[in-house]
Amino acid sequence: MNTTQRTDQQTSADRRRRELLEAADRVVLRDGPHASMNAIAAEAGITKPILYRHFGDKGGLYAALAVRHTDALLASLRAALDAPAERRQRVESTLDTYLAAIEARPQVYRFLMHPAEGAGTPGDQSEQGFDVGRHSAPLLRRMGEELAQVIEERLDVGPGTQQLARVWGHGIVGMMHAAGDWWLGERPCPREELVRTLADLLWGRLAEAGDKAGGPGF
Amino acid sequence: MNTTQRTDQQTSADRRRRELLEAADRVVLRDGPHASMNAIAAEAGITKPILYRHFGDKGGLYAALAVRHTDALLASLRAALDAPAERRQRVESTLDTYLAAIEARPQVYRFLMHPAEGAGTPGDQSEQGFDVGRHSAPLLRRMGEELAQVIEERLDVGPGTQQLARVWGHGIVGMMHAAGDWWLGERPCPREELVRTLADLLWGRLAEAGDKAGGPGF
DNA sequence: ACTCGGTGTTACCGCAAGTAACACGCAGGG
DNA sequence: CCCTGCGTGTTACTTGCGGTAACACCGAGT
Known part of the structure:
Protein backbone atom coordinates (compact mmCIF):
# COMPACT_ATOMS: atom_id res chain seq x y z
CA MET A 1 0.00 0.00 0.00
CA ASN A 2 2.76 2.37 0.75
CA THR A 3 5.34 1.05 -1.66
CA THR A 4 4.57 3.72 -4.22
CA GLN A 5 4.51 6.29 -1.48
CA ARG A 6 7.81 5.03 -0.24
CA THR A 7 9.43 5.15 -3.62
CA ASP A 8 7.90 8.52 -4.37
CA GLN A 9 9.27 9.94 -1.18
CA GLN A 10 12.55 8.25 -1.76
CA THR A 11 12.96 9.68 -5.20
CA SER A 12 11.75 13.07 -4.05
CA ALA A 13 14.22 13.08 -1.20
CA ASP A 14 16.91 11.82 -3.53
CA ARG A 15 16.22 14.54 -6.00
CA ARG A 16 16.45 17.13 -3.25
CA ARG A 17 19.65 15.55 -2.11
CA ARG A 18 21.13 15.77 -5.56
CA GLU A 19 20.08 19.36 -5.98
CA LEU A 20 21.69 20.20 -2.69
CA LEU A 21 24.84 18.38 -3.67
CA GLU A 22 24.99 20.21 -6.96
CA ALA A 23 24.54 23.50 -5.17
CA ALA A 24 27.31 22.52 -2.80
CA ASP A 25 29.44 21.62 -5.78
CA ARG A 26 28.80 24.99 -7.35
CA VAL A 27 29.70 26.90 -4.23
CA VAL A 28 32.80 24.85 -3.75
CA LEU A 29 33.78 25.42 -7.33
CA ARG A 30 33.28 29.15 -6.89
CA ASP A 31 34.45 29.85 -3.36
CA GLY A 32 37.17 27.26 -3.21
CA PRO A 33 37.79 25.43 -0.01
CA HIS A 34 35.92 27.85 2.28
CA ALA A 35 32.27 26.93 1.68
CA SER A 36 30.46 27.30 4.94
CA MET A 37 27.19 25.53 5.51
CA ASN A 38 25.45 28.88 5.40
CA ALA A 39 26.91 29.66 2.01
CA ILE A 40 25.94 26.29 0.62
CA ALA A 41 22.45 26.60 2.00
CA ALA A 42 22.13 30.08 0.53
CA GLU A 43 23.30 28.85 -2.85
CA ALA A 44 20.72 26.11 -2.70
CA GLY A 45 18.09 28.72 -1.85
CA ILE A 46 17.33 27.27 1.57
CA THR A 47 18.68 27.46 5.09
CA LYS A 48 21.03 25.47 7.23
CA PRO A 49 18.80 23.04 9.12
CA ILE A 50 17.67 21.45 5.88
CA LEU A 51 21.20 20.62 5.00
CA TYR A 52 21.56 19.04 8.38
CA ARG A 53 18.37 17.07 7.92
CA HIS A 54 19.76 15.66 4.70
CA PHE A 55 23.38 15.09 5.58
CA GLY A 56 23.51 14.88 9.34
CA ASP A 57 26.51 17.04 9.78
CA LYS A 58 29.14 18.75 7.74
CA GLY A 118 41.50 29.81 2.49
CA ALA A 119 42.03 32.44 5.21
CA GLY A 120 43.66 34.95 2.94
CA THR A 121 43.20 38.27 4.68
CA PRO A 122 44.14 38.40 8.34
CA GLY A 123 40.66 39.54 9.24
CA ASP A 124 39.22 36.56 7.49
CA GLN A 125 37.40 34.47 10.01
CA SER A 126 36.56 31.69 7.65
CA GLU A 127 39.38 29.51 8.73
CA GLN A 128 37.45 27.07 10.85
CA MET B 1 73.64 52.00 24.70
CA ASN B 2 70.74 49.72 24.16
CA THR B 3 72.54 46.81 22.55
CA THR B 4 72.77 44.87 25.81
CA GLN B 5 69.22 45.82 26.61
CA ARG B 6 68.19 44.64 23.18
CA THR B 7 69.94 41.33 23.48
CA ASP B 8 68.65 40.85 26.99
CA GLN B 9 65.13 41.42 25.86
CA GLN B 10 65.72 39.26 22.85
CA THR B 11 66.94 36.32 24.87
CA SER B 12 64.25 36.84 27.45
CA ALA B 13 61.57 36.89 24.78
CA ASP B 14 63.17 33.89 23.14
CA ARG B 15 63.19 31.97 26.37
CA ARG B 16 59.52 32.72 26.86
CA ARG B 17 58.88 31.67 23.32
CA ARG B 18 60.62 28.37 23.86
CA GLU B 19 58.77 27.73 27.05
CA LEU B 20 55.51 28.41 25.29
CA LEU B 21 56.46 26.12 22.45
CA GLU B 22 57.35 23.34 24.86
CA ALA B 23 54.03 23.80 26.60
CA ALA B 24 52.30 23.63 23.24
CA ASP B 25 54.24 20.51 22.47
CA ARG B 26 53.16 18.94 25.72
CA VAL B 27 49.50 19.71 25.16
CA VAL B 28 49.66 18.44 21.61
CA LEU B 29 51.31 15.28 22.80
CA ARG B 30 48.57 14.81 25.37
CA ASP B 31 45.42 16.05 23.65
CA GLY B 32 46.28 15.04 20.14
CA PRO B 33 45.20 17.23 17.27
CA HIS B 34 42.57 19.21 19.22
CA ALA B 35 44.77 21.59 21.17
CA SER B 36 42.90 24.85 21.37
CA MET B 37 44.73 28.05 22.06
CA ASN B 38 43.06 28.20 25.43
CA ALA B 39 44.33 24.76 26.34
CA ILE B 40 47.85 25.59 25.27
CA ALA B 41 47.78 28.84 27.17
CA ALA B 42 46.48 27.08 30.25
CA GLU B 43 49.21 24.46 30.00
CA ALA B 44 51.77 27.24 29.80
CA GLY B 45 50.22 28.82 32.87
CA ILE B 46 49.16 31.97 31.07
CA THR B 47 46.27 33.20 28.96
CA LYS B 48 45.50 33.50 25.31
CA PRO B 49 46.54 37.04 24.39
CA ILE B 50 50.13 36.30 25.31
CA LEU B 51 50.23 33.49 22.81
CA TYR B 52 48.92 35.89 20.21
CA ARG B 53 51.53 38.48 21.15
CA HIS B 54 54.24 35.90 20.60
CA PHE B 55 52.99 34.06 17.56
CA GLY B 56 50.59 36.42 15.86
CA ASP B 57 47.91 33.88 15.19
CA LYS B 58 47.35 30.20 15.41
CA GLY B 118 39.63 14.60 16.62
CA ALA B 119 35.86 15.02 16.97
CA GLY B 120 35.31 11.54 18.26
CA THR B 121 31.93 11.76 19.95
CA PRO B 122 29.16 13.29 17.87
CA GLY B 123 28.54 15.87 20.55
CA ASP B 124 32.12 16.94 20.37
CA GLN B 125 32.25 20.53 19.32
CA SER B 126 36.00 20.74 19.07
CA GLU B 127 36.12 20.17 15.39
CA GLN B 128 37.00 23.64 14.22
C1' DA C 1 -12.87 19.65 9.48
C1' DC C 2 -8.78 17.58 11.59
C1' DT C 3 -4.75 15.34 12.05
C1' DC C 4 -0.10 14.11 10.20
C1' DG C 5 4.26 13.89 7.81
C1' DG C 6 7.31 16.57 5.22
C1' DT C 7 9.51 21.01 4.25
C1' DG C 8 10.83 25.22 5.68
C1' DT C 9 11.82 29.04 8.91
C1' DT C 10 13.75 32.01 12.96
C1' DA C 11 16.19 32.16 16.86
C1' DC C 12 19.16 30.27 19.70
C1' DC C 13 23.48 27.55 22.11
C1' DG C 14 28.34 26.38 22.54
C1' DC C 15 32.79 26.95 21.15
C1' DA C 16 37.04 28.60 19.48
C1' DA C 17 39.78 32.32 17.14
C1' DG C 18 41.13 36.73 17.77
C1' DT C 19 40.98 41.58 20.02
C1' DA C 20 40.34 45.71 22.88
C1' DA C 21 41.05 47.86 27.17
C1' DC C 22 42.48 47.84 31.47
C1' DA C 23 46.11 46.57 35.60
C1' DC C 24 50.54 45.42 37.73
C1' DG C 25 55.71 45.79 38.27
C1' DC C 26 59.78 47.90 37.53
C1' DA C 27 63.37 50.67 35.08
C1' DG C 28 65.02 55.66 34.85
C1' DG C 29 64.77 60.92 34.99
C1' DG C 30 62.61 65.31 36.72
C1' DC D 1 59.84 61.17 45.81
C1' DC D 2 56.81 60.95 42.16
C1' DC D 3 55.76 60.12 37.57
C1' DT D 4 56.32 58.41 33.03
C1' DG D 5 57.26 54.52 30.00
C1' DC D 6 57.17 49.81 28.77
C1' DG D 7 56.82 44.92 29.00
C1' DT D 8 53.86 41.45 30.79
C1' DG D 9 49.72 39.91 32.23
C1' DT D 10 44.70 39.94 32.84
C1' DT D 11 39.40 40.12 32.06
C1' DA D 12 35.82 40.69 29.06
C1' DC D 13 34.33 41.12 24.66
C1' DT D 14 33.20 40.40 19.39
C1' DT D 15 32.64 37.62 15.42
C1' DG D 16 31.71 33.74 12.90
C1' DC D 17 30.82 28.93 12.45
C1' DG D 18 28.77 24.24 13.38
C1' DG D 19 24.80 22.41 15.15
C1' DT D 20 19.96 22.32 17.24
C1' DA D 21 15.27 23.29 19.25
C1' DA D 22 10.99 25.11 18.54
C1' DC D 23 7.69 26.90 15.81
C1' DA D 24 5.02 27.64 10.93
C1' DC D 25 3.13 26.19 6.55
C1' DC D 26 0.94 22.91 3.36
C1' DG D 27 -0.84 19.10 0.84
C1' DA D 28 -2.83 14.30 1.39
C1' DG D 29 -5.82 10.85 3.77
C1' DT D 30 -9.84 9.74 6.68
Missing part, protein backbone atom coordinates in the same frame (compact mmCIF):
# COMPACT_ATOMS: atom_id res chain seq x y z
CA GLY A 59 31.14 15.58 7.52
CA GLY A 60 28.17 13.86 5.96
CA LEU A 61 27.78 16.48 3.29
CA TYR A 62 31.47 16.45 2.68
CA ALA A 63 31.54 12.68 2.48
CA ALA A 64 28.70 12.66 -0.01
CA LEU A 65 30.51 15.24 -2.11
CA ALA A 66 33.74 13.34 -1.88
CA VAL A 67 32.08 10.09 -2.84
CA ARG A 68 30.65 11.71 -5.95
CA HIS A 69 33.96 12.99 -7.16
CA THR A 70 35.91 10.03 -6.03
CA ASP A 71 33.57 7.69 -7.85
CA ALA A 72 33.96 9.63 -11.05
CA LEU A 73 37.71 9.77 -10.73
CA LEU A 74 37.97 6.11 -9.88
CA ALA A 75 35.93 5.19 -12.92
CA SER A 76 38.35 7.08 -15.15
CA LEU A 77 41.30 5.50 -13.43
CA ARG A 78 39.87 2.04 -13.83
CA ALA A 79 39.38 2.68 -17.51
CA ALA A 80 42.99 3.74 -17.88
CA LEU A 81 44.11 0.77 -15.83
CA ASP A 82 42.09 -1.65 -17.95
CA ALA A 83 43.15 -0.35 -21.34
CA PRO A 84 44.70 -2.96 -23.64
CA ALA A 85 48.30 -1.82 -23.82
CA GLU A 86 51.73 -2.39 -22.42
CA ARG A 87 52.11 -2.08 -18.70
CA ARG A 88 54.25 1.01 -18.93
CA GLN A 89 51.72 2.61 -21.21
CA ARG A 90 48.90 1.80 -18.83
CA VAL A 91 50.76 3.19 -15.86
CA GLU A 92 51.48 6.38 -17.72
CA SER A 93 47.93 6.83 -18.86
CA THR A 94 46.67 6.21 -15.33
CA LEU A 95 49.00 8.85 -13.95
CA ASP A 96 47.96 11.16 -16.73
CA THR A 97 44.29 10.60 -16.01
CA TYR A 98 44.70 11.52 -12.39
CA LEU A 99 46.81 14.57 -13.14
CA ALA A 100 44.45 15.73 -15.86
CA ALA A 101 41.58 15.47 -13.40
CA ILE A 102 43.21 17.58 -10.74
CA GLU A 103 44.39 19.99 -13.39
CA ALA A 104 40.90 20.38 -14.79
CA ARG A 105 39.23 21.23 -11.48
CA PRO A 106 41.83 22.51 -9.08
CA GLN A 107 39.16 24.09 -6.89
CA VAL A 108 37.39 20.83 -6.33
CA TYR A 109 40.64 19.05 -5.94
CA ARG A 110 41.84 21.50 -3.33
CA PHE A 111 38.55 21.25 -1.55
CA LEU A 112 38.79 17.49 -1.38
CA MET A 113 42.42 17.33 -0.42
CA HIS A 114 43.13 20.51 1.47
CA PRO A 115 39.88 21.85 2.83
CA ALA A 116 39.98 25.08 4.82
CA GLU A 117 43.02 26.43 3.13
CA GLY A 129 37.02 24.53 8.15
CA PHE A 130 36.53 20.90 7.73
CA ASP A 131 38.68 18.30 9.15
CA VAL A 132 40.95 16.56 6.78
CA GLY A 133 42.06 13.42 8.45
CA ARG A 134 38.68 11.82 8.27
CA HIS A 135 37.89 12.78 4.71
CA SER A 136 40.87 13.37 2.52
CA ALA A 137 42.53 10.34 3.98
CA PRO A 138 39.59 8.11 3.08
CA LEU A 139 39.77 9.49 -0.42
CA LEU A 140 43.42 8.63 -0.79
CA ARG A 141 42.87 5.42 1.12
CA ARG A 142 40.18 4.39 -1.28
CA MET A 143 42.39 5.05 -4.27
CA GLY A 144 45.19 3.18 -2.57
CA GLU A 145 43.02 0.19 -1.84
CA GLU A 146 41.67 0.10 -5.37
CA LEU A 147 45.11 0.20 -6.84
CA ALA A 148 46.23 -2.45 -4.37
CA GLN A 149 43.47 -4.70 -5.55
CA VAL A 150 44.41 -4.21 -9.17
CA ILE A 151 48.03 -4.94 -8.40
CA GLU A 152 47.16 -8.02 -6.41
CA GLU A 153 44.88 -9.31 -9.12
CA ARG A 154 47.22 -8.87 -12.01
CA LEU A 155 50.75 -8.90 -10.81
CA ASP A 156 52.81 -11.93 -9.98
CA VAL A 157 55.40 -11.09 -7.39
CA GLY A 158 55.72 -14.35 -5.57
CA PRO A 159 54.66 -14.93 -1.94
CA GLY A 160 53.27 -12.18 0.23
CA THR A 161 51.59 -10.60 -2.74
CA GLN A 162 48.65 -9.28 -0.80
CA GLN A 163 50.65 -7.31 1.72
CA LEU A 164 53.00 -6.08 -0.95
CA ALA A 165 50.16 -5.00 -3.19
CA ARG A 166 48.63 -2.86 -0.49
CA VAL A 167 51.92 -1.22 0.39
CA TRP A 168 52.59 -0.49 -3.23
CA GLY A 169 49.05 0.68 -3.85
CA HIS A 170 49.13 3.23 -1.09
CA GLY A 171 52.69 4.17 -1.86
CA ILE A 172 52.07 4.80 -5.53
CA VAL A 173 48.91 6.75 -4.83
CA GLY A 174 50.82 8.86 -2.34
CA MET A 175 53.57 9.47 -4.85
CA MET A 176 51.05 10.49 -7.45
CA HIS A 177 49.21 12.73 -5.05
CA ALA A 178 52.23 14.50 -3.62
CA ALA A 179 53.87 15.02 -6.97
CA GLY A 180 50.60 16.24 -8.41
CA ASP A 181 50.04 18.62 -5.53
CA TRP A 182 53.46 20.11 -5.91
CA TRP A 183 53.18 20.28 -9.69
CA LEU A 184 49.77 21.92 -9.51
CA GLY A 185 51.21 24.63 -7.30
CA GLU A 186 54.35 25.38 -9.29
CA ARG A 187 53.63 24.16 -12.79
CA PRO A 188 57.30 23.58 -13.45
CA CYS A 189 56.80 21.44 -16.51
CA PRO A 190 54.13 20.14 -18.87
CA ARG A 191 52.04 17.25 -17.76
CA GLU A 192 53.50 14.63 -20.06
CA GLU A 193 56.93 15.29 -18.72
CA LEU A 194 55.75 14.83 -15.17
CA VAL A 195 54.04 11.62 -16.15
CA ARG A 196 57.13 10.30 -17.85
CA THR A 197 59.38 11.21 -14.97
CA LEU A 198 57.13 9.53 -12.41
CA ALA A 199 56.85 6.43 -14.53
CA ASP A 200 60.63 6.43 -14.80
CA LEU A 201 60.83 6.51 -11.05
CA LEU A 202 58.50 3.54 -10.79
CA TRP A 203 60.52 1.83 -13.47
CA GLY A 204 63.59 1.71 -11.30
CA ARG A 205 65.66 4.43 -12.83
CA LEU A 206 66.54 5.53 -9.32
CA ALA A 207 68.35 2.26 -8.76
CA GLU A 208 69.97 2.25 -12.17
CA ALA A 209 71.34 5.78 -12.13
CA GLY A 210 75.03 6.23 -11.58
CA ASP A 211 76.66 8.25 -8.84
CA LYS A 212 77.71 11.75 -9.65
CA ALA A 213 81.44 12.33 -9.53
CA GLY A 214 82.77 13.80 -6.29
CA GLY A 215 79.97 13.05 -3.85
CA PRO A 216 79.30 10.09 -1.61
CA GLY A 217 76.67 8.97 -4.06
CA PHE A 218 73.04 8.25 -3.51
CA GLY B 59 49.10 29.64 12.14
CA GLY B 60 52.20 31.29 13.56
CA LEU B 61 52.27 29.05 16.56
CA TYR B 62 51.60 26.07 14.39
CA ALA B 63 54.34 27.04 11.98
CA ALA B 64 56.82 27.47 14.80
CA LEU B 65 55.89 24.07 16.14
CA ALA B 66 56.10 22.50 12.73
CA VAL B 67 59.49 24.03 12.07
CA ARG B 68 60.80 22.58 15.32
CA HIS B 69 59.73 19.07 14.53
CA THR B 70 60.53 19.30 10.87
CA ASP B 71 64.01 20.49 11.66
CA ALA B 72 64.60 17.60 13.99
CA LEU B 73 63.21 15.08 11.54
CA LEU B 74 65.18 16.52 8.66
CA ALA B 75 68.37 16.31 10.66
CA SER B 76 67.77 12.61 11.25
CA LEU B 77 66.94 12.07 7.62
CA ARG B 78 70.06 13.86 6.50
CA ALA B 79 72.12 11.67 8.76
CA ALA B 80 70.58 8.56 7.26
CA LEU B 81 71.03 9.96 3.78
CA ASP B 82 74.69 10.73 4.41
CA ALA B 83 75.65 7.44 5.98
CA PRO B 84 78.54 5.64 4.28
CA ALA B 85 76.81 2.64 2.77
CA GLU B 86 75.32 1.29 -0.40
CA ARG B 87 72.56 3.32 -1.98
CA ARG B 88 69.93 0.74 -1.29
CA GLN B 89 71.01 0.59 2.31
CA ARG B 90 70.86 4.35 2.61
CA VAL B 91 67.40 4.51 1.08
CA GLU B 92 66.13 1.86 3.44
CA SER B 93 67.58 3.52 6.48
CA THR B 94 66.10 6.86 5.43
CA LEU B 95 62.68 5.30 5.05
CA ASP B 96 63.13 3.57 8.36
CA THR B 97 64.13 6.80 10.05
CA TYR B 98 61.01 8.55 8.87
CA LEU B 99 58.74 5.69 9.78
CA ALA B 100 60.35 5.26 13.17
CA ALA B 101 59.78 8.95 13.84
CA ILE B 102 56.10 8.87 13.04
CA GLU B 103 55.77 5.62 14.92
CA ALA B 104 57.43 7.05 18.01
CA ARG B 105 55.15 10.10 18.28
CA PRO B 106 51.95 9.44 16.43
CA GLN B 107 50.19 12.23 18.28
CA VAL B 108 52.65 14.81 17.11
CA TYR B 109 52.68 13.30 13.68
CA ARG B 110 48.91 13.42 13.40
CA PHE B 111 48.90 16.95 14.66
CA LEU B 112 51.37 18.02 12.01
CA MET B 113 49.82 16.13 9.14
CA HIS B 114 46.13 15.88 9.94
CA PRO B 115 45.21 18.62 12.35
CA ALA B 116 41.63 18.74 13.59
CA GLU B 117 40.98 15.09 13.14
CA GLY B 129 40.69 23.09 13.82
CA PHE B 130 43.63 24.33 11.90
CA ASP B 131 43.95 24.50 8.25
CA VAL B 132 46.14 21.99 6.61
CA GLY B 133 46.90 23.27 3.19
CA ARG B 134 49.11 26.00 4.44
CA HIS B 135 50.96 23.94 7.01
CA SER B 136 51.14 20.26 6.34
CA ALA B 137 51.87 20.95 2.71
CA PRO B 138 54.88 23.12 3.57
CA LEU B 139 56.12 20.34 5.78
CA LEU B 140 55.92 17.77 3.03
CA ARG B 141 57.12 20.33 0.52
CA ARG B 142 60.16 21.00 2.58
CA MET B 143 61.01 17.34 2.83
CA GLY B 144 60.44 16.98 -0.87
CA GLU B 145 62.70 19.88 -1.71
CA GLU B 146 65.42 18.60 0.59
CA LEU B 147 65.32 15.19 -0.95
CA ALA B 148 65.30 16.75 -4.40
CA GLN B 149 68.44 18.61 -3.57
CA VAL B 150 70.15 15.49 -2.34
CA ILE B 151 69.14 13.63 -5.46
CA GLU B 152 70.28 16.42 -7.69
CA GLU B 153 73.62 16.69 -5.94
CA ARG B 154 74.49 13.06 -5.95
CA LEU B 155 72.72 11.33 -8.75
CA ASP B 156 73.75 11.29 -12.37
CA VAL B 157 70.73 10.87 -14.59
CA GLY B 158 71.79 12.79 -17.63
CA PRO B 159 70.18 16.03 -18.82
CA GLY B 160 67.22 17.57 -17.10
CA THR B 161 68.48 16.39 -13.76
CA GLN B 162 67.15 19.32 -11.82
CA GLN B 163 63.56 18.94 -12.89
CA LEU B 164 63.73 15.21 -12.50
CA ALA B 165 65.21 15.47 -9.04
CA ARG B 166 62.40 17.65 -7.83
CA VAL B 167 59.73 15.39 -9.26
CA TRP B 168 61.34 12.39 -7.72
CA GLY B 169 61.94 14.16 -4.42
CA HIS B 170 58.31 15.11 -3.99
CA GLY B 171 57.12 11.81 -5.35
CA ILE B 172 59.24 9.72 -3.03
CA VAL B 173 58.29 11.84 -0.03
CA GLY B 174 54.65 11.45 -0.94
CA MET B 175 55.04 7.71 -1.28
CA MET B 176 56.73 7.53 2.09
CA HIS B 177 54.11 9.71 3.70
CA ALA B 178 51.08 7.97 2.28
CA ALA B 179 52.39 4.50 2.96
CA GLY B 180 53.40 5.55 6.46
CA ASP B 181 50.02 7.08 7.14
CA TRP B 182 48.24 3.96 6.05
CA TRP B 183 50.62 1.71 7.92
CA LEU B 184 50.32 3.75 11.09
CA GLY B 185 46.57 3.32 10.99
CA GLU B 186 46.43 -0.39 10.27
CA ARG B 187 49.76 -1.77 11.39
CA PRO B 188 49.53 -4.60 8.94
CA CYS B 189 53.18 -5.57 9.16
CA PRO B 190 56.38 -4.82 11.04
CA ARG B 191 58.31 -1.76 10.09
CA GLU B 192 61.22 -3.50 8.41
CA GLU B 193 58.90 -5.27 6.06
CA LEU B 194 57.27 -2.02 5.03
CA VAL B 195 60.68 -0.48 4.50
CA ARG B 196 61.84 -3.38 2.37
CA THR B 197 58.68 -3.39 0.31
CA LEU B 198 58.85 0.32 -0.39
CA ALA B 199 62.50 0.08 -1.32
CA ASP B 200 61.60 -2.77 -3.64
CA LEU B 201 59.06 -0.53 -5.28
CA LEU B 202 61.65 2.16 -5.79
CA TRP B 203 64.03 -0.46 -7.09
CA GLY B 204 61.82 -1.20 -10.03
CA ARG B 205 60.28 -4.48 -8.99
CA LEU B 206 56.99 -3.18 -10.29
CA ALA B 207 58.42 -3.13 -13.80
CA GLU B 208 60.16 -6.45 -13.42
CA ALA B 209 57.25 -8.44 -12.05
CA GLY B 210 55.52 -10.83 -14.38
CA ASP B 211 51.86 -10.81 -15.26
CA LYS B 212 49.59 -13.11 -13.38
CA ALA B 213 48.05 -15.85 -15.45
CA GLY B 214 44.57 -15.17 -16.76
CA GLY B 215 44.31 -11.41 -16.47
CA PRO B 216 45.17 -8.61 -18.86
CA GLY B 217 48.27 -8.02 -16.83
CA PHE B 218 49.47 -4.89 -15.14
